[in-house]
Amino acid sequence: MKKIDDLSFEELERALVELGEPKFKAKQIFDWIHNKTVEDFEGMSNISKKTKEELSKVFEFTLGSIELKLESELDETKKYVIKFEDGNVVESVFLKYKFGNTACISSEVGCKMGCLFCASTKNGFLRSLTTAEMLKQIYLIQNDTKEKISNVVIMGSGEPLNNYDNVIKFLKLINDERGQNISMRKITLSTCGIVPRIYSLADEDIPITLAISLHAATQEKREEILPIAKKYKLDEILKACDYYVEKTGRRLTFEYIMISSFNDSPEDAEMLSKILKNKLANVNLIPCNYVKEANIKPSENLDIERFKRLLYDKGINATVRRELGSDINAACGQLRNNYLKI
Ligand code: SF4
Structure with missing residues (x-):
């Protein structure tokens, strides 16, 4: 049916x-x-x-239920494990910011991208989520919190541009004024850089914020932590980003996970400022989580601040992602893994 x-x-x-x-x-x-x-x-x-x-x-109807909920005692962050009819589970998060209530949702069950620092990819990819399953995450969070969601980030498990058609339909449905009417400008989609899809997205005429998981400023370093970087080269991604800005007029976000002694030196900041020079962009510096198996350690706060200042000196806008729910903030995807015991 x-x-x-x-x-x-x-x-x-x-x-x-x-x-x-x-x-x-x-x-x-x-x-x-x-x-x-x-x-x-x-x-x-x-x-x-x-x-x-x-x-x-x-x-x-598409059925889904909240299987597990963790609530922060420090702020109002809530993390959910949501289960669908076939027994598959995903992780979703409710975050309360001054600018509005945000839902961070998943677009796939698991992920095949294999980014070294990410728990969502540990057990590989199981399946794409349907449009309704993406909507469901928001509806369940709203019903549970009794709060209206005003902002959406597609940054949970999965590479949204690998589930392109369902994600585009989701964006149009969540934006529909007869439904939730969430402004496209309040939606952020994060991709590790699926170049052909960035071009397609630019041509869709939907002014969402595109966030690129950059994480390193050179091709070589990107390849070390993002397997997909071998397929879609850094210069191709940057070219696709220029096209996106040209078509949509939207400021891009470049996400940069701060990994100690890997990508947090002044030279890295210099390189990053070079490749982002004259781009309509904001850099989001993200303190990473420990990943023992991959020898990934978070940068020191002082190194993050120095990095931010160096970017600022070169005219690059950078913010450090404020950590909400730090008491329940297991690595993204970790809650699902704990639930599944993987
Ligand atoms: S960071 Fe995103 S794209 Fe990379 S493995 Fe994790 S969920 Fe997939």
Whole structure:
């Protein structure tokens, strides 16, 4: 059976017409699914019994539940393990910032990219998430926290540009003014640099913020920690980024994980400022987590501050990612691994 919560508004209208129902009902049904976030047809009190019967012959709902929740005692960060119908689980996070409530969501179950510092890739890739499963993470968080999500970051497990069609549909659905109406400008998609997809994304005409997981300023160093760097070279990524800015006018974010004695020296800062010179960009410096197997150690705070200052001196905007929920802040993807005991 098809999933009704995977349909765009226009697809829902078409489905109703095919069932011999008037298409104006799409507005009410869409509201039940994407605002009131019901999980069955029964709850749709202003929809006729006949319409509900017709719909339930063809459609069902995507089911998901919160399996585990960790709540920070320091701030209001909450980490979730969310389980889908097939038993697969992903990690999602609720973060409260001054500028709004943010949901960090996953786009795949596991990940095949193999970035050395990342726990999400440890057990490989299992499957892509559907559009509705991405929406579901936000709906479950909202229902649990009783807070409206205003910002979304697609930075959980998975490489979103490898699940391109479902992610694009998710962006359009979460932005739909008849549904959650989250502004595209408040959505950030993070990629490790799937070059052809950066071009496609630029051509979509959706002004989201693109975050590039750069993590090193030379091709050689990137290859050491990001296996995908061998396929998509640094200069190709930077060229694709220029195209993205040209097409969308949006400022890029370059994420840079600070790894002690690997990419945090003044020379690294100098190199980074060189490759980002004259780019409409912001650098996000991220203190990394320990990864014993890969001998990855977080940079000292002083080194991070020095790095930031050196970038600033060269005219590059940089911020250090504020750590929220540091008491529950196991490495990204670690909560799921603990839950699965992998
Ligand atoms: S950092 Fe992102 S792309 Fe890399 S392995 Fe982790 S989830 Fe995948």
